[in-house]
Amino acid sequence: MEQNSQLIYLDNAATTKVNPKVVEAMLPYFTERFGNPSSVYGFAAANKEDITKARESIAKVLGAKTEEIYFTAGGSESDNWALKATAEAYESKGKHIITTKIEHHAILHTCEYLESRGYEVTYLDVDEGGLVKMDELRAAIRPDTILISVMFANNEIGTMEPIAEIGKLAKERGILFHTDAVQAFGHVPINVDEMGIDMLSASGHKLNGPKGIGFLYIRKGVKIRSFVHGGGQERKRRAGTENVPGIIGIGAAAKLCAETMNERSAREKELRDHLIERVMAEIPYVRLNGHREKRLPNNANFSFQFVEGESVLIKLDMAGICASSGSACTSGSLDPSHVLLAIGLPHEIAHGSLRLTLGDDTTMEQIDYVVDTLKKIIADLRSMSPLYEDFVKKGSEVVKAD
Amino acid sequence: MYSEKVMDHFQNPRNVGEIDGASGVGTVGNAKCGDIMRIYLDIDDDRIIRDVKFKTFGCGAAVATSSMATEMVKGKSVNEALKVTNKAVMEALDGLPPVKVHCSLLAEEAIHAALWDYAEKNDLKIEGLSKPKSDISEGEEEEEY
Numbered sequence: 001m002e003q004n005s006q007l008i009y010l011d012n013a014a015t016t017k018v019n020p021k022v023v024e025a026m027l028p029y030f031t032e033r034f035g036n037p038s039s040v041y042g043f044a045a046a047n048k049e050d051i052t053k054a055r056e057s058i059a060k061v062l063g064a065k066t067e068e069i070y071f072t073a074g075g076s077e078s079d080n081w082a083l084k085a086t087a088e089a090y091e092s093k094g095k096h097i098i099t100t101k102i103e104h105h106a107i108l109h110t111c112e113y114l115e116s117r118g119y120e121v122t123y124l125d126v127d128e129g130g131l132v133k134m135d136e137l138r139a140a141i142r143p144d145t146i147l148i149s150v151m152f153a154n155n156e157i158g159t160m161e162p163i164a165e166i167g168k169l170a171k172e173r174g175i176l177f178h179t180d181a182v183q184a185f186g187h188v189p190i191n192v193d194e195m196g197i198d199m200l201s202a203s204g205h206k207l208n209g210p211k212g213i214g215f216l217y218i219r220k221g222v223k224i225r226s227f228v229h230g231g232g233q234e235r236k237r238r239a240g241t242e243n244v245p246g247i248i249g250i251g252a253a254a255k256l257c258a259e260t261m262n263e264r265s266a267r268e269k270e271l272r273d274h275l276i277e278r279v280m281a282e283i284p285y286v287r288l289n290g291h292r293e294k295r296l297p298n299n300a301n302f303s304f305q306f307v308e309g310e311s312v313l314i315k316l317d318m319a320g321i322c323a324s325s326g327s328a329c330t331s332g333s334l335d336p337s338h339v340l341l342a343i344g345l346p347h348e349i350a351h352g353s354l355r356l357t358l359g360d361d362t363t364m365e366q367i368d369y370v371v372d373t374l375k376k377i378i379a380d381l382r383s384m385s386p387l388y389e390d391f392v393k394k395g396s397e398v399v400k401a402d
Numbered sequence: 403m404y405s406e407k408v409m410d411h412f413q414n415p416r417n418v419g420e421i422d423g424a425s426g427v428g429t430v431g432n433a434k435c436g437d438i439m440r441i442y443l444d445i446d447d448d449r450i451i452r453d454v455k456f457k458t459f460g461c462g463a464a465v466a467t468s469s470m471a472t473e474m475v476k477g478k479s480v481n482e483a484l485k486v487t488n489k490a491v492m493e494a495l496d497g498l499p500p501v502k503v504h505c506s507l508l509a510e511e512a513i514h515a516a517l518w519d520y521a522e523k524n525d526l527k528i529e530g531l532s533k534p535k536s537d538i539s540e541g542e543e544e545e546e547y
Contacts, residue, residue, distance in 0.1 A: 384457050
């Protein structure tokens, strides 16, 4: 495993490297333009304008109005805010929320919290590709449904949900629609009006921006209470002195991502498809998780039968490759990823999952090295797997490996 | 996350393989939790473990504890092997993260299961050995996709 010295980072769904141009934009706000935007004197007050410019950049990417963007500390805060504050504000209309079984924990655990406070939550199943079934969503709507929250794209399997269809349905039925777009924002085109989105969560560090900054888009007219009480920042809806370098950073990152989106996603798709094609052709007993077409340009997720994900990750790490898995061993619990179980994978197949998420600096050479390395690793682990031994001995049995 | 010893036994596992006509074979764990261990023992007439092999489906800790456990019972008598506890295996590996302690339990159980199989095949009674709970070598239903 020769390329040890050079790190191959294929975990961009976990976090991304900050673009040097973004760092450059942020730097003055640490030591020179450090002033509190709420202060009166010119050098600090100018920061307020720069924050507005960052807000504008983000609004433009979404087709939203500048004042509809509220900065937060990240995707999880945005998700918490959207759900909890909507639940509270629309309590008099009803206490029913619809979401899916494959949401991020920031949504699922917030829903569990709301359930403990007397709200009812419907968790929709998804099909084997990870897609929400529109007829089931339609059937789940009740007179007291106040909110539908469906993620734009899944963080594990990359499946992109039918957001525009859901938005249309929500609008027809007079229900608010929130989407967790943490994995999608800056990576695929989003238009809040065309897609009927009322609220949208995003995070800076998934688009080559900094960590600790995100935003919640809230459509004008949606009444939702403030989440952090205190000063008058963020139109009095989210108090706290602004994270100025972070805001400048996410603004710059969003702008850069929007400018390069078409070219970048075409490149990522080409690399991703090459990765998927080679893995499916050259490694036996493997399946691709997530929808083949309706998926993020940079996401590939496989399950290798008879092996366990964490062992694969450690061996990849030893070869200089960073990846992630939905195996229980990587989550610290005994259950594998809820997403992989929700698309119908048996436990032992879910334990053998591997997620590779490409970035804007991933090369074809790296992809080929990863596949070559992976072939050896899977063969090696299978040679010591009792499940594989049983499978080979019972050679007559047919195992479907699509 | 893992000690150097764990990494060493994961990277270079000792005694991987199968034994044809083994004196005893034990398989424990379940695929649902993500760990399955199978241990093969070759035991001579003096009840000494002449050879031991393993196969494991599981995380780094599962592979490392299997490897270490096989090293610790090799050349030992059946009664000595019975005394190799999960604690001893963990200590020999310079510890495991708390969420991985169950892997070391599995290694102990796998050895016990293989010894139980040996005792049953030879109609023997081994003092202090009871039928392992998690032995799944018989009648396990197959899950396929």
